Amino acid sequence: MFVRQLTCSNKGGLLITVVVGPKRRPVTFLMDTGAQITALRQVEAEQRGISVPHRQLMVSDALGKTQTVPMTTVTLWLSGHEDPVDTMVAVGPFQINLLGMDILKGKQWCDTQGNSWSFGVPQIRQLAKTPSTERRLLFPLLN
Numbered sequence: 001m002f003v004r005q006l007t008c009s010n011k012g013g014l015l016i017t018v019v020v021g022p023k024r025r026p027v028t029f030l031m032d033t034g035a036q037i038t039a040l041r042q043v044e045a046e047q048r049g050i051s052v053p054h055r056q057l058m059v060s061d062a063l064g065k066t067q068t069v070p071m072t073t074v075t076l077w078l079s080g081h082e083d084p085v086d087t088m089v090a091v092g093p094f095q096i097n098l099l100g101m102d103i104l105k106g107k108q109w110c111d112t113q114g115n116s117w118s119f120g121v122p123q124i125r126q127l128a129k130t131p132s133t134e135r136r137l138l139f140p141l142l143n
Contacts, residue, residue, distance in 0.1 A: 006111040019077035021048035035100035039090045052091045
């Protein structure tokens with residue numbers, strides 16, 4: 001359906017195209033590891049047949065500006081993943097669609113330069129090899 005790769009925007013952000021909503025139309029999202037929830041522009045939600053109920057959520061942006069936005073359940077078909085994902089999405093007059101950590105956590109994709117990106121998974125550390133032990137991989141210890 002879509003290429004299983006991320007692309008870089010002209011501003012250096014990672015973009016991914018995701019099929020969204022009951023009309024199953026593509027939407028391009030900026031992958032935002034600082035966003036806890038996914039955000040969809042209202043005009044795009046309407047074009048994809050997504051109705052927005054009156055549930056509201058207070059959200060703060062990276063600059064601390066707080067606003068109340070409607071929330072609705074949206075089905076997303078992610079590139080490289082067979083099963084669709086149903087998630088609560090903020091819908092509003094945003095400048096750009098954001099794919100937040102609610103969707104990104106535990107996912108992995110490759111970009112167009114062959115780099116692999118993993119989201120929300122612990123880094124793996126390699127311990128030094130000694131003559132009497134084999135190499136072991138451990139998850140980082142909590143601080």
